Amino acid sequence: HLFIHSISIFQAVLIILHLSPFGSLLFSPFSSHLSSSSPIPHRERESFDSESLLSPFPQISSSGGISAMDRSPKRRSISPDDATRFPDEVLERVLALLDSPKDRSAVSLVCRDWYSAESWSRRHVFIGNCYSVSPEIVARRFPRIRSVTLKGKPRFSDFNLVPDNWGADVHSWLLVFASEYPFLEELRLKRMRVTDESLEFLALNFPNFRALSLLSCDGFSTGGLASVATHCKNLTELDIQENGIDDFGGEWLSCFPDNFNTLEVLNFSHLNTDVNPDVLERLVSRCRSLKVLKVNRSISLDCLQRLLVSAPQLTELGAGSFSQELTPRQHADLEHAFGLCKNLSVLTGLWEATAMNLSAVYPACSRLSFLNLSYTALQSQELASLLPHCPCLRRLWVLDSVGDKGLEAVGANCPSLEEIRVFPADPFDEDMINAVTESGIVAVSQGCPKLHYILYFCRQMTNAAVATVVRNCPDFTHFRLCIMNPGQPDHTTNQPMDEAFGSVVKTCKKLQRLSVSGLLTDLTFKYIGKYAKNMETLSVAFAGSSDLGMQYVMEGCSKLRKLEIRDCPFGNAALLSGLEKYESMRSLWMSACNVTMNGCRVLAREMPRLNVEVMKEEGSDDCKADKVYVYRTVAGPRRDAPPSVLTVSSL
Amino acid sequence: MSVPLEHDYIGDSSMEKTGDVSIITPQQKSTTKFASSLSMNLKATELRLGLPGSESPERDDGSSAELCIGLPSSKSSVSRPKRGFSVAIHGGSGNWVFSPGAGGPDNNFSSPRNNPAAANSEQAPKDGGLPPQSSPATEKKKAQAAGSGAGPASKAQVVGWPPIRSFRKNTMASHPTPKNSDVVEGGDHNPNSGGSASSTSACLYVKVSMDGAPYLRKVDLKTYGGYKDLSLALENMFSCFTIGQCGSHGVAGRDGVSESRLVDILHGSEYVLTYEDKDGDWMLVGDVPWKMFIDSCRRLRIMKSSEAIGLAPRAFEKCKSSN
Numbered sequence: 012h013l014f015i016h017s018i019s020i021f022q023a024v025l026i027i028l029h030l031s032p033f034g035s036l037l038f039s040p041f042s043s044h045l046s047s048s049s050p051i052p053h054r055e056r057e058s059f060d061s062e063s064l065l066s067p068f069p070q071i072s073s074s075g076g077i078s079a080m081d082r083s084p085k086r087r088s089i090s091p092d093d094a095t096r097f098p099d100e101v102l103e104r105v106l107a108l109l110d111s112p113k114d115r116s117a118v119s120l121v122c123r124d125w126y127s128a129e130s131w132s133r134r135h136v137f138i139g140n141c142y143s144v145s146p147e148i149v150a151r152r153f154p155r156i157r158s159v160t161l162k163g164k165p166r167f168s169d170f171n172l173v174p175d176n177w178g179a180d181v182h183s184w185l186l187v188f189a190s191e192y193p194f195l196e197e198l199r200l201k202r203m204r205v206t207d208e209s210l211e212f213l214a215l216n217f218p219n220f221r222a223l224s225l226l227s228c229d230g231f232s233t234g235g236l237a238s239v240a241t242h243c244k245n246l247t248e249l250d251i252q253e254n255g256i257d258d259f260g261g262e263w264l265s266c267f268p269d270n271f272n273t274l275e276v277l278n279f280s281h282l283n284t285d286v287n288p289d290v291l292e293r294l295v296s297r298c299r300s301l302k303v304l305k306v307n308r309s310i311s312l313d314c315l316q317r318l319l320v321s322a323p324q325l326t327e328l329g330a331g332s333f334s335q336e337l338t339p340r341q342h343a344d345l346e347h348a349f350g351l352c353k354n355l356s357v358l359t360g361l362w363e364a365t366a367m368n369l370s371a372v373y374p375a376c377s378r379l380s381f382l383n384l385s386y387t388a389l390q391s392q393e394l395a396s397l398l399p400h401c402p403c404l405r406r407l408w409v410l411d412s413v414g415d416k417g418l419e420a421v422g423a424n425c426p427s428l429e430e431i432r433v434f435p436a437d438p439f440d441e442d443m444i445n446a447v448t449e450s451g452i453v454a455v456s457q458g459c460p461k462l463h464y465i466l467y468f469c470r471q472m473t474n475a476a477v478a479t480v481v482r483n484c485p486d487f488t489h490f491r492l493c494i495m496n497p498g499q500p501d502h503t504t505n506q507p508m509d510e511a512f513g514s515v516v517k518t519c520k521k522l523q524r525l526s527v528s529g530l531l532t533d534l535t536f537k538y539i540g541k542y543a544k545n546m547e548t549l550s551v552a553f554a555g556s557s558d559l560g561m562q563y564v565m566e567g568c569s570k571l572r573k574l575e576i577r578d579c580p581f582g583n584a585a586l587l588s589g590l591e592k593y594e595s596m597r598s599l600w601m602s603a604c605n606v607t608m609n610g611c612r613v614l615a616r617e618m619p620r621l622n623v624e625v626m627k628e629e630g631s632d633d634c635k636a637d638k639v640y641v642y643r644t645v646a647g648p649r650r651d652a653p654p655s656v657l658t659v660s661s662l
Numbered sequence: 663m664s665v666p667l668e669h670d671y672i673g674d675s676s677m678e679k680t681g682d683v684s685i686i687t688p689q690q691k692s693t694t695k696f697a698s699s700l701s702m703n704l705k706a707t708e709l710r711l712g713l714p715g716s717e718s719p720e721r722d723d724g725s726s727a728e729l730c731i732g733l734p735s736s737k738s739s740v741s742r743p744k745r746g747f748s749v750a751i752h753g754g755s756g757n758w759v760f761s762p763g764a765g766g767p768d769n770n771f772s773s774p775r776n777n778p779a780a781a782n783s784e785q786a787p788k789d790g791g792l793p794p795q796s797s798p799a800t801e802k803k804k805a806q807a808a809g810s811g812a813g814p815a816s817k818a819q820v821v822g823w824p825p826i827r828s829f830r831k832n833t834m835a836s837h838p839t840p841k842n843s844d845v846v847e848g849g850d851h852n853p854n855s856g857g858s859a860s861s862t863s864a865c866l867y868v869k870v871s872m873d874g875a876p877y878l879r880k881v882d883l884k885t886y887g888g889y890k891d892l893s894l895a896l897e898n899m900f901s902c903f904t905i906g907q908c909g910s911h912g913v914a915g916r917d918g919v920s921e922s923r924l925v926d927i928l929h930g931s932e933y934v935l936t937y938e939d940k941d942g943d944w945m946l947v948g949d950v951p952w953k954m955f956i957d958s959c960r961r962l963r964i965m966k967s968s969e970a971i972g973l974a975p976r977a978f979e980k981c982k983s984s985n
Contacts, residue, residue, distance in 0.1 A: 170822030495824045
């Protein structure tokens with residue numbers, strides 16, 4: 012009658028095979044990358060789910076007692092009467108092979124011994140919301156972590172909707188890590204606040220530290236980078252992406268010691284000021300293991316050419332400015348240098364590339380799987396000339412300057428394409444006449460049946476076009492459509508875009524992420540609630556007609572984890588319709604909706620394990636809850652909130 | 663130079679629409695080009711009849727009534743290089759109504775008076791219900807004078823929309839700035855169309871449009887050494903129209919009588935490169951020394967020479983008068 016009294020070796024082997032790396036390949040769903048553009052195998056692992064987070068002891072089926080509970084929770088060696096049990100050490104070794112966070116969570120729930128073995132064998136922890144847990148709790152639960160991924164601010168902070176001083180400061184985490192994880196090797200942060208002081212602390216207190224990745228972080232300057240370069244003797248990865256940092260010049264690069272040569276990943280593409288090209292060249296030539304190099308715009312094509320010659324082993328390259336006028340000789344040299352790079356799978360950067368210069372990269376494109384052209388406003392013809400050189404392309408990012416014609420070229424030349432992102436070259440400029448329309452995306456879908464990820468900014472769309480797209484490509488996992496005028500209907504029928512998203516959710520059973528736009532009524536959300544059973548992330552703006560819209564979603568979308576809403580007519584009834592749901596979600600964001608402080612108080616009262624935070628705007632009415640951020644937590648209310656962020660309690 | 667203030671305003675990219683704006687009625691929700699309607703309204707605010715120096719022959723014809731309803735692809739139908747604000751003078755007072763679109767309280771993302779900081783904190787739901795403000799032009803003068811300081815904020819976009827990350831806006835807005843300076847949506851998109859008075863920036867981006875081309879490009883005038891470089895670059899950019907070049911070039915340094923003409927060899931028709939200067943007048947490129955050209959050029963336009971006929975004499979006159 013007991014679910015688990017003891018695990019026989021046979022049973023254990025079965026379970027482990029099921030959960031083995033092969034098993035996890037088969038059974039774990041595709042997990043999305045941590046950073047949107049980095050193809051470095053960041054392993055985003057959702058290692059906390061609500062059960063393991065919120066209950067320190069595993070919940071086993073109620074019909075069974077847990078005799079394992081009687082045993083001591085920690086390590087114990089084999090006792091003769093338990094010949095069938097695995098010793099902990101062996102169990103740990105086996106479990107150490109598990110990577111997938113879902114698998115690990117499942118393992119930790121089997122029984123107490125497995126719980127503890129899993130905890131001891133875990134090396135990497137992913138924390139999707141830094142306020143959902145405290146560093147002390149993490150350290151207590153996982154004593155032997157070597158690699159941490161932390162995410163901080165809500166995603167809408169990317170669009171200036173979150174005040175600057177909101178929080179998510181990494182320093183308190185570093186302090187705990189210094190004592191609990193002195194052998195920490197990797198730290199990956201997204202949307203966190205990081206100061207120079209923290210970077211220096213990091214560099215000085217973790218002798219084994221190897222990999223630092225900062226994506227969309229703010230609060231530091233190039234001075235902090237200098238500390239890292241100076242003190243991290245074994246640094247293999249320095250990945251600084253898209254951050255809001257104070258750029259005081261390129262001297263930080265010179266801080267790497269002369270004998271330093273372990274770098275494998277170097278990305279400083281979004282720093283604005285000049286680095287010394289000689290210093291860079293020397294660094295690159297002595298780091299023989301360098302695989303990823305992404306430079307900033309200050310690096311000229313001459314310098315790039317020399318870098319490539321000295322590092323032909325690169326697998327990922329972010330070129331710098333590509334607009335320089337080249338003599339034929341220079342062009343030939345550059346082309347030759349690109350030709351040396353036989354292993355390039357990712358190419359990005361290429362700021363303001365001219366057609367002429369772009370042709371220099373052709374020789375390197377034969378194995379290219381990811382091409383990021385979103386920093387240069389290519390025309391359709393230029394794209395059409397480039398694409399035939401990239402037969403293996405799986406991911407493509409472009410600006411809408413390529414137009415529908417450019418997208419037709421994509422459809423014609425990229426049969427293996429899985430992901431396309433089209434960004435607006437001039438989002439606020441009405442003169443940019445409909446650079447891409449519905450025809451463009453239809454053309455891509457016709458030529459690229461493997462497409463499963465789309466991010467598309469456009470100024471017009473039709474229901475029919477979207478239906479065609481998903482009919483051609485039913486395997487979408489990520490469908491993010493942004494019609495840039497809020498509330499714009501189908502431009503041929505003047506109808507709302509409900510049917511478009513209806514067709515998406517009905518057809519794409521594997522859909523995990525959806526962003527909607529255009530004129531949308533509650534019907535869209537009815538469709539979503541009814542059909543989007545695998546959807547985990549939903550972004551909504553300027554949509555819906557009433558509370559019902561949000562209710563449909565909260566009631567229907569069983570796998571929903573992240574919901575972000577802005578400027579929709581959803582009020583307290585909508586907010587409270589999700590009462591049962593929020594603890595199984597990472598977070599909810601609602602801004603410029605109709606939620607009031609009272610609604611928030613009710614929510615806080617009913618669900619004490621949620622933090623309900625309200626950011627008030629100046630001059631707004633006292634009872635309006637302008638921006639609401641709700642998330643589950645085991646760490647209680649924030650203690651570091653600025654005055655503009657109120658944690659709502661039920662009082 | 664007469665009223666530089668307005669020109670700063672008009673220097674803003676969206677202001678220079680050549681009349682192809684949409685009128686939005688409450689019922690018409692399609693093509694809610696709220697930004698353009700916004701700029702349209704702002705044109706209403708900044709214009710005055712009888713503006714000294716801004717009158718030009720093509721201004722008071724019926725063209726102002728050409729409020730093209732619908733997609734801006736109708737742009738090509740408006741062939742004369744005239745200032746877009748002529749629309750507003752005649753186009754009526756306060757008929758601009760904005761459709762609020764789906765859900766969301768209307769208004770309060772308002773006028774050019776908003777400074778970027780306020781824009782950030784006021785969570786504007788969307789589509790600024792710019793109140794029609796049909797008031798007479800004279801009152802607008804004040805609003806405009808006050809607002810012109812806000813410059814780019816006149817776009818009055820919704821905060822955080824479209825959802826594009828700051829580094830992308832910085833990248834495409836152009837030049838490398840020493841600091842990551844993007845702060846607020848509406849406030850900070852500096853269109854850089856022409857350096858205007860404050861050309862302390864390292865780059866000088868101007869828009870280049872070509873009749874019949876589906877989109878505009880932006881070029882940085884500072885990267886070119888002279889007219890020849892510029893026209894070569896433009897040739898590359900608009901290569902689908904195979905613009906060849908003939909006529910005497912290399913006139914940089916020579917003050918100005920020679921004209922530049924870009925000839926479309928294939929089609930046999932002529933294109934001319936024109937530019938709009940600080941005074942708002944459209945001139946042929948090549949008339950003035952390069953340096954002077956850079957200083958005064960606000961935007962470029964490649965137009966069919968048949969439409970540019972009125973320009974040459976004026977250019978000469980202007981040139982002579984300024985000599």
